[in-house]
Amino acid sequence: MRRWRRQSGLAALVIAGTAAFSLSGGSPVAATSIDQLQVMGVQKISPVEGGGPATSTVWGHDMAAIGDLDGDGVTEVAVADIFNDTGGTDRGAVHIMFMNADGTVRSTVQLADGINGVPANTLGDSDQLGFSMEPLGDWDGDGVTELAVGARVSDIGGPNRGALHILRLNADGTAKAVDTIADGVGGLPSGTLVDGEYFGSSARLIGDLDGDGTEDLVVGAYRRPLAGLYVLFMNPDLTVKSFTHVADGVGGLAVGTIGAGNVWGYRIADVDLNGDGRVELIVTDELDDTAATNGGAAWTLFLNADGTVASQVKLGDGVGGIPAGVITAGDLFGSAADPVGDLDGDGIGDVLFGERYDDTGGTNRGAIHIAYMAADGTVDHLQKIADGVGLPAGTLADGDGFGWSATTNLGDLDGNGFDDLGVTALFDDDGGTDAGAMYVLFMSGDSDGDGVFDHVDEDDDNDGIPDVVEHGGDPTADADNDGIPNHLDSDSDGDGIADVVEAGGSDPDGDGTVGVGRVITDLDGDGIDDSVDTTGSSTGTALPLPNSDGSGDANFLSTDADGDGIPDSVEIGSDPSNPVDTDQDGDPDYTDTDSDDDGVDDAVEAGADPTNPADLDGNGIDDYLDDAFTGPVSVVGNVFVDPNTNGQLDAGESDISGVSLQLIDPGADGELGGGDDVVVATAVTASPFTFTGVVPGDYVVVADEGTLPAGMFPSGDTDGGADFVVEIVVGAAGVSGLEFGAYYGTISGTVVDASGEAIAGVTIRVTDSAGSAFTAVTSSDGRWSITGTAVAPIAPGALTISSPASTVTLSGAGSLDGLRGDLGSITATIAAPPVLAITG
Numbered sequence: 001m002r003r004w005r006r007q008s009g010l011a012a013l014v015i016a017g018t019a020a021f022s023l024s025g026g027s028p029v030a031a032t033s034i035d036q037l038q039v040m041g042v043q044k045i046s047p048v049e050g051g052g053p054a055t056s057t058v059w060g061h062d063m064a065a066i067g068d069l070d071g072d073g074v075t076e077v078a079v080a081d082i083f084n085d086t087g088g089t090d091r092g093a094v095h096i097m098f099m100n101a102d103g104t105v106r107s108t109v110q111l112a113d114g115i116n117g118v119p120a121n122t123l124g125d126s127d128q129l130g131f132s133m134e135p136l137g138d139w140d141g142d143g144v145t146e147l148a149v150g151a152r153v154s155d156i157g158g159p160n161r162g163a164l165h166i167l168r169l170n171a172d173g174t175a176k177a178v179d180t181i182a183d184g185v186g187g188l189p190s191g192t193l194v195d196g197e198y199f200g201s202s203a204r205l206i207g208d209l210d211g212d213g214t215e216d217l218v219v220g221a222y223r224r225p226l227a228g229l230y231v232l233f234m235n236p237d238l239t240v241k242s243f244t245h246v247a248d249g250v251g252g253l254a255v256g257t258i259g260a261g262n263v264w265g266y267r268i269a270d271v272d273l274n275g276d277g278r279v280e281l282i283v284t285d286e287l288d289d290t291a292a293t294n295g296g297a298a299w300t301l302f303l304n305a306d307g308t309v310a311s312q313v314k315l316g317d318g319v320g321g322i323p324a325g326v327i328t329a330g331d332l333f334g335s336a337a338d339p340v341g342d343l344d345g346d347g348i349g350d351v352l353f354g355e356r357y358d359d360t361g362g363t364n365r366g367a368i369h370i371a372y373m374a375a376d377g378t379v380d381h382l383q384k385i386a387d388g389v390g391l392p393a394g395t396l397a398d399g400d401g402f403g404w405s406a407t408t409n410l411g412d413l414d415g416n417g418f419d420d421l422g423v424t425a426l427f428d429d430d431g432g433t434d435a436g437a438m439y440v441l442f443m444s445g446d447s448d449g450d451g452v453f454d455h456v457d458e459d460d461d462n463d464g465i466p467d468v469v470e471h472g473g474d475p476t477a478d479a480d481n482d483g484i485p486n487h488l489d490s491d492s493d494g495d496g497i498a499d500v501v502e503a504g505g506s507d508p509d510g511d512g513t514v515g516v517g518r519v520i521t522d523l524d525g526d527g528i529d530d531s532v533d534t535t536g537s538s539t540g541t542a543l544p545l546p547n548s549d550g551s552g553d554a555n556f557l558s559t560d561a562d563g564d565g566i567p568d569s570v571e572i573g574s575d576p577s578n579p580v581d582t583d584q585d586g587d588p589d590y591t592d593t594d595s596d597d598d599g600v601d602d603a604v605e606a607g608a609d610p611t612n613p614a615d616l617d618g619n620g621i622d623d624y625l626d627d628a629f630t631g632p633v634s635v636v637g638n639v640f641v642d643p644n645t646n647g648q649l650d651a652g653e654s655d656i657s658g659v660s661l662q663l664i665d666p667g668a669d670g671e672l673g674g675g676d677d678v679v680v681a682t683a684v685t686a687s688p689f690t691f692t693g694v695v696p697g698d699y700v701v702v703a704d705e706g707t708l709p710a711g712m713f714p715s716g717d718t719d720g721g722a723d724f725v726v727e728i729v730v731g732a733a734g735v736s737g738l739e740f741g742a743y744y745g746t747i748s749g750t751v752v753d754a755s756g757e758a759i760a761g762v763t764i765r766v767t768d769s770a771g772s773a774f775t776a777v778t779s780s781d782g783r784w785s786i787t788g789t790a791v792a793p794i795a796p797g798a799l800t801i802s803s804p805a806s807t808v809t810l811s812g813a814g815s816l817d818g819l820r821g822d823l824g825s826i827t828a829t830i831a832a833p834p835v836l837a838i839t840g
Contacts, residue, residue, distance in 0.1 A: 092129030094112070368407055656712070
């Protein structure tokens with residue numbers, strides 16, 4: 001069930017100005033907590049107003065909010081008409097009323113004997129269907145609630161034994177089926193009830209009391225010679241598995257609890273008082289004589305898992321926390337009882353009581369009391385709503401019986417953050433004598449406790465930001481989707497920083513409101529602290545509402561105010577009321593794009609996952625807060641054509657693309673190939689190559705010779721080790737100018753005669769392993785040389801060297817000079833005569 005909502009975590013605010021409000025009798029008092037509610041508007045529903053039934057008699061004996069059946073965002077209401085004659089005399093009916101947000105009725109579906117899905121003869125004459133009603137939630141999984149409806153005078157099993165009919169509703173308000181629990185029906189054994197018991201006079205869903213996975217029910221039976229109630233342990237099919245009877249001296253209830261002829265169990269409410277997960281019951285007896293004859297009283301029952309009473313507390317005039325003099329003779333306190341949730345935020349459920357013959361404003365006009373409960377089952381304090389007390393004087397007339405049997409929580413019809421009430425006045429005469437009526441009470445509270453109720457308070461949460469700014473014209477706006485609208489939420493974006501701080505104010509005491517402490521100055525009574533109020537005669541200075549990242553949302557609506565990717569909740573530190581300012585520049589980290597003032601944006605230093613900022617140097621300080629660490633650096637270099645094989649990039653030497661390289665952390669042993677190596681980054685040359693995101697430290701860069709173009713080989717030996725492997729030390733500035741030279745393979749030699757004299761002009765032919773042929777002519781000193789090119793590289797492998805004459809074969813690579821890069825084995829074919837020798 002939906003409950004009234006309050007903003008959690010806010011204690012009382014006391015106003016230091018002139019604004020005040022009236023709780024009773026029109027006396028001005030200062031607000032002390034959220035539990036001081038106010039009726040801000042009233043919509044009456046009767047045969048002549050608000051869309052009520054055209055004709056009725058004591059219409060509204062009970063009512064229940066049954067959820068939003070048609071999906072329009074407004075809850076529907078079931079209202080009882082116990083003397084309805086459809087199908088027979090006084091058989092009763094239930095009106096399913098489809099509501100508008102303004103509290104009027106849009107349309108009504110009547111459920112009665114033989115119509116709209118209720119089978120004919122489900123009821124008998126005088127059954128009085130609707131004496132009690134309780135929504136049960138969706139038991140059959142069709143998305144629509146089931147509704148338990150009492151027919152207290154049903155004759156099933158015997159005269160006036162009573163029954164509980166469960167209407168399985170359709171979304172259009174009709175019934176698709178009816179289940180019945182009565183003596184000998186629906187799992188209740190025959191003989192359980194006796195004649196005149198009035199079983200079904202009240203009903204309440206109480207959760208899964210026995211822990212079997214199915215919710216259970218409690219049903220009142222107030223007219224048995226031994227009045228009491230039944231705790232029904234239910235099956236999933238809505239039949240009774242077992243039950244516990246509670247009555248005077250039975251089921252743990254103390255002997256003497258119920259007086260002779262009383263109506264103990266007339267109404268029942270369920271509340272959670274002690275937080276043990278098991279509901280407590282509030283059971284009323286409107287004819288109790290504690291105060292005076294028929295003054296009325298209630299009892300708090302703490303239950304055991306088997307439905308018996310563990311302990312009980314009586315609530316009456318001068319008893320159980322109710323002040324003496326509140327209840328007088330004939331008031332019938334407890335004519336209604338309904339749970340309304342935890343209004344004052346103390347973790348304890350609160351209760352509405354009806355007092356149908358209260359004389360405030362006139363004879364028997366009636367009243368309701370909001371009872372703010374204590375954990376021990378007593379009443380902490382009461383708030384009364386009656387004619388002229390919370391209601392405008394003259395709202396009710398003598399004899400109306402406001403609060404007779406029916407009060408209910410209608411949900412937040414008007415979207416102001418407070419759930420609204422439905423209360424019936426059973427003997428209202430608008431549609432004729434005792435026709436009956438229902439009132440929708442639009443409720444408001446004082447969310448910030450500043451003495452100005454929300455419906456006239458221009459700053460409901462006292463954060464210094466006017467409500468119209470916080471909700472932008474939509475009072476339901478909820479930036480952090482926490483169920484609390486922005487104008488009631490002291491941290492609208494849920495980033496852990498109070499709105500007042502993000503709006504440019506201060507919150508030194510961390511209470512989410514303007515200034516220090518909960519005392520404000522508000523001379524014009526508009527609910528805005530004078531220091532930030534610019535309306536009317538006020539001369540305050542409005543909060544600047546900074547928008548640090550220039551986006552569409554001001555900081556108080558943005559979870560990343562500076563747009564650096566790091567959530568505000570991370571950047572604020574451990575004290576949200578005093579956000580961290582790492583570089584002490586007056587700009588807190590959550591609005592500073594360079595929090596450590598190291599010249600590198602936080603967005604860069606935060607790393608790939610800004611919600612978990614990087615600490616790449618492992619010193620325990622996030623990089624964006626570490627001014628000694630300027631963030632990841634780069635290692636840049638070239639792999640180039642090095643025809644002079646000096647290992648240095650000289651003018652005119654061009655880059656080689658497509659060569660793969662690895663940046664390797666050699667691990668704790670410092671040795672490449674030691675088993676603990678980690679490849680930190682890879683790159684492919686594209687004039688030049690770059691490793692990015694490198695943390696300063698010791699590394700080895702390895703170029704993959706296998707990815708060099710065909711016929712190329714590493715040149716030089718820049719590190720004193722293997723070619724194409726370089727050890728580097730990366731500092732805060734990174735590394736640039738790393739060089740890897742490579743050249744195309746060359747073969748050369750000398751041709752001499754038998755006496756060792758050089759022979760010029762000899763043509764030499766070289767054929768590589770790929771079948772490509774290359775030629776050269778010896779110079780005057782007999783020397784020749786062939787070098788591969790990018791267009792015509794010399795393929796590694798076996799080489800055949802020849803000249804155009806008869807041949808001789810020389811063996812061994814040593815016969816040729818200048819073999820570079822291990823091009824392969826050599827077969828030399830030489831012409832004769834003269835006898836030639838190819839020497840090294």
